[in-house]
Every structure is written in structure tokens, then in C-alpha cells.
Amino acid sequence: MDIFKARKVSKEIAGVKVLQDISLCVSQGETIAIKGTNGSGKSSLIKLIGGIYEPSYGNIERAEMNIGYVPEHFPENIRFSINDYLHLIAKISGKLEQKINKKIESYVDVFAIGEFLQTPLRKCSKGTKQKVGIIQALLKEPDLILLDEPLTGLDQTTQSKVIKLLQAFANNTTIILTTHEQVLISELAPRIIEVDKGKIISDSFVEIKEKLNIIKAKVPQNSILQELTFIDQKLIEENTVEVKVPFTESDKVLKILLEQGCSIIELKEMR
Amino acid sequence: MSSFVHYQIKSYIQSLKFIPPASLFLLWIFILYTYDNAPILSSYGASSIAIYLTITWISMTVFSLEEEQEKYILFFQLGRKEKYLIGKWLSIIVISLPLHAFAIFYPIMTDSFKGSLSLPLILISVSSHVIFSFFGILIGTLFSATKWGTKKYSWLSAVLVIVLSISAKSLAELASIANWFLWIFPPVFTVIKHMEEGDEILFLESLFTDSIFVLLYLIISFALLIILFKRKES
Ligand SMILES: Nc1ncnc2c1ncn2[C@@H]1O[C@H](COP(=O)(O)OP(=O)(O)OP(=O)(O)O)[C@@H](O)[C@H]1O
Numbered sequence A: 001m002d003i004f005k006a007r008k009v010s011k012e013i014a015g016v017k018v019l020q021d022i023s024l025c026v027s028q029g030e031t032i033a034i035k036g037t038n039g040s041g042k043s044s045l046i047k048l049i050g051g052i053y054e055p056s057y058g059n060i061e062r063a064e065m066n067i068g069y070v071p072e073h074f075p076e077n078i079r080f081s082i083n084d085y086l087h088l089i090a091k092i093s094g095k096l097e098q099k100i101n102k103k104i105e106s107y108v109d110v111f112a113i114g115e116f117l118q119t120p121l122r123k124c125s126k127g128t129k130q131k132v133g134i135i136q137a138l139l140k141e142p143d144l145i146l147l148d149e150p151l152t153g154l155d156q157t158t159q160s161k162v163i164k165l166l167q168a169f170a171n172n173t174t175i176i177l178t179t180h181e182q183v184l185i186s187e188l189a190p191r192i193i194e195v196d197k198g199k200i201i202s203d204s205f206v207e208i209k210e211k212l213n214i215i216k217a218k219v220p221q222n223s224i225l226q227e228l229t230f231i232d233q234k235l236i237e238e239n240t241v242e243v244k245v246p247f248t249e250s251d252k253v254l255k256i257l258l259e260q261g262c263s264i265i266e267l268k269e270m271r
Numbered sequence B: 001m002s003s004f005v006h007y008q009i010k011s012y013i014q015s016l017k018f019i020p021p022a023s024l025f026l027l028w029i030f031i032l033y034t035y036d037n038a039p040i041l042s043s044y045g046a047s048s049i050a051i052y053l054t055i056t057w058i059s060m061t062v063f064s065l066e067e068e069q070e071k072y073i074l075f076f077q078l079g080r081k082e083k084y085l086i087g088k089w090l091s092i093i094v095i096s097l098p099l100h101a102f103a104i105f106y107p108i109m110t111d112s113f114k115g116s117l118s119l120p121l122i123l124i125s126v127s128s129h130v131i132f133s134f135f136g137i138l139i140g141t142l143f144s145a146t147k148w149g150t151k152k153y154s155w156l157s158a159v160l161v162i163v164l165s166i167s168a169k170s171l172a173e174l175a176s177i178a179n180w181f182l183w184i185f186p187p188v189f190t191v192i193k194h195m196e197e198g199d200e201i202l203f204l205e206s207l208f209t210d211s212i213f214v215l216l217y218l219i220i221s222f223a224l225l226i227i228l229f230k231r232k233e234s
């Protein structure tokens, strides 16, 4: 089912064409990354999809849906404490008191912001605000999550937590995000839309490559390992074999190699 | 919706933006009843005008509570943009309740009136305060939540419209051509003329038709505001 459809849409703001000739179709359950240089129109496209912007020209169809939105910059001037803010926001979206408490608690744990719960948001660090920006969007259990550069300002561990969370949501939620970060794209989004000067210049699907490990091992005889015929392997020099195994199979293969009396020379991730 | 109103009022109180308009309003009422033996209707008429200005001011500050990104988050949390506008209006109404109460009860408690109050007098006075607070919300919304509000001079324009609407009658007497555009302003005189006479004259024939006129004016202008708001937020 299509949840968003745009046909030849342009958007003009104060005489500036921020989006031009956008034709786009988004199906339910897709995960899409929008990339492009600064000022190319990524945020504007997100706003068009979510309905903050309506087209100046062209037409769109938007399904009725529950949307979570993570803005590019979390508002600077909110006086509420994180705790108050999240509770108020969750109630505005129509969530019940008892259900909210548990969810907020779990997100607070995941993002490790427990110690700032009573701190007014305007006094929180940029990263903390960004985390709250993400939590408020996920709390409402949306059908569609729009995230405008969700990873900026977050440290490495938090970035991977966000990616994990989004991966979990991706199973039954449509996710559209803008990003400059390659990780987000490679870990998450099979469909990549590139914008430039307000236009979509490419829209393509990439296969998410399975992570592979390369194992180099010395083998006892100069032979192909019988038990590993199902795996991509080759002799690179006498008595040395190189096998490529999926990340998740590495343990098993290593065990077999060791059982066969091989010694492991090298184990590395394939780039 | 009630949680959004809660959010708004909490945020408004914490911002302290209510202090200037509210204190000016209180001061106005204190001064209005400095002397005892005040005529009932015209005093309430004067406090209605005070409400008009104060609520315009309050509306403009309520609409300027959030920056863009916070507003967008609220749009999505509420689900529809109209809900945001209507929630703002409800919040302004809730915020204005204590002001109404003060304007009505202060003179009664301080025994400032000449003559005694009757139910019809109270009804007329309460309605006039309510109507003027709606006029205030109208002007305040127009100059802070539509494209008219994004211009540099929105505050000035709001004051200008208020002044013109209050002085519409005199302007029309000065130059009848003024009638051609003054009808667009809130019909201040239509309400206030019922409060200028002595306290005994009440049910003029025109009271009924004037009420209908004001009601229609309000309904149409609030409907227009929703359209203008949606046009701005698109
Ligand atoms: N409200 C506005 N008024 C006028 N111009 C605007 C407005 N919003 C965006 N633009 C213009 O539209 C273009 C695209 O802006 P947009 O914010 O969508 O870019 P972006 O790809 O998100 O950039 P960044 O990577 O810096 O976030 C820019 O040239 C910007 O100046």
C-alpha cells in the first residue's frame, strides 16, 4: 500500500523554490534514506512528506497516519524538565498514563538520561536534547517515522543504539530519514533518494550486503577442506587457505577449522 | 486536547509572559474603580475594552510561545494542524478566565457601584466581556498566527486595528466614507452602545439583532482565521 504519492510537486517559500518537480511514491513499511549536500532540500522533502509543507504546484496523496517527527534541531527554549516534557507530549498524542510511564522509563534507560530527568530541557546538552527529540517521536508508536539527521550530535554508542532501535521499528513501521552518515544508510536503508538543488536526482535500491569475515588459516595437507566445501574458499599459497564466511557463521567455521588441525593466521572483517 | 491546553498553560506560566498584560489589566481595573459610585454598565463597558486590549496581547504572546521546531513536533503529536489552533484558543480562554472574574467581581466586592446590580445587568456585562475577549483573540490570532503575523509590524498593526475599531463610530461621523471599510473591524460599537446609556435602559429593540450580528461576525471571522492559519502553515 502506498502511504505517500507526489506527482510533479514543487514548493515555493517566499519566492524561493525549495523543492522542484518532485515525483515520489512511498510504500508502507519501507525504509528510505534521503541524502544530499547542505541546502539541497532534504529537510524540505521530509516536511513535504509529513505535511508540514503542502505543495505549491503539483499534487500529493497522503494516507491518514500516525507520524513521529524528529526535527533537525530540537527546540532550544523548552522550559519543562525532560520528565515533564515526555509525559506531557505522550498525553497530547493520546497515550494512557500507565502505559506511558513504562515506555518513558525504558527509553530513558536505553539512552542513559536518567540523571537529567529533572533538568529543564533548555539547559540540557545538545546530545541530550537530540535524544529527547528521538524519544518523543518513538513514544507515540508511529506508523511513519520521519527523522531529520537523527545522528548528529550523538556519540558513537548512542548512534549505534539509535540504529538498533530503528532496525527494530523497521519491521512494521515506515521510516524515512535524512542523513550524511554512511552507517545509517548501509545498516538500515535499502532505498536511497538523493536530492540536489531541490530535485530528486536519484532514487535507487541497494542490497544490504551481508557482513563477511575473512579467515586465513594454515591447513595440514595441501588440500581443499572437505567439510567446508559449502563455503567460498581458496588456496592462496601452499598450505594456506582463505575462506569468506558470513559474520554469523564465523564461530562455526572457526570451530571446524580448529578441529581439522588448522591454525588460524588471520581473522578480519571484509570491507 | 485537554493535555495540549495543559501543556500550553504550563509553558505560558513558566515563560512569565503573562505578567505584563495581566498587571496592566489589574492596574486598569484598580484605577477604573478608584472612586465609588461608579455607573454599572459604563464601568463594565470600560473593563470590556480593557479585556479587548489585554486578550489581544495575551493571544499574541501565547502564539509566540513556541519556536518553529516545537510547533512542528506539536502538529505531529496532535495529528492535525487545526487542533493546534483550536487548542491555542482554548488555552487563551482558560488563561482569560481569572481576568474576567476579576473584572466582574472586583467592583462588586469593593462595593464601588452606584445603584444595585440586577441579573439582566450582570448578564449583559458578562456577555460584553466575553465578546470583547473573542475580539481580542481574533485580532491577536490574525497578527500572530497567519501570514499577517509574520510581518515586522504585526504588533503595530494589531494596535492600529484595535484603535480603529474602538474609534470607528467617531471616524464614521467625521467622514462617512470610512463606513466603507470600517465594517470589517470588530463591531465594538455595536456592543458598547448598549452600555453607554444609564443603567435602567436595558432591552432596546436592537439588543437582539445586534447580538445576532456580533455572533455571526465572530463565527465568520473565526472560520476565516482557520483558513488563514492553514494557508500559512502549508
Ligand atoms: N523557510 C524557508 N524560506 C526560504 N528558503 C528556505 C526555507 N527553508 C528552506 N529554504 C531553502 O531551501 C533550500 C533547501 O533547504 P533544506 O533545509 O531543505 O536543505 P537541507 O538539504 O536540509 O540542508 P542541510 O543539510 O543543511 O540541513 C535551501 O537553499 C534553503 O535556503
Ligand SMILES: [Mg+2]
Pocket: A042, A043, A044, A072, A148
Ligand atoms: Mg536539513
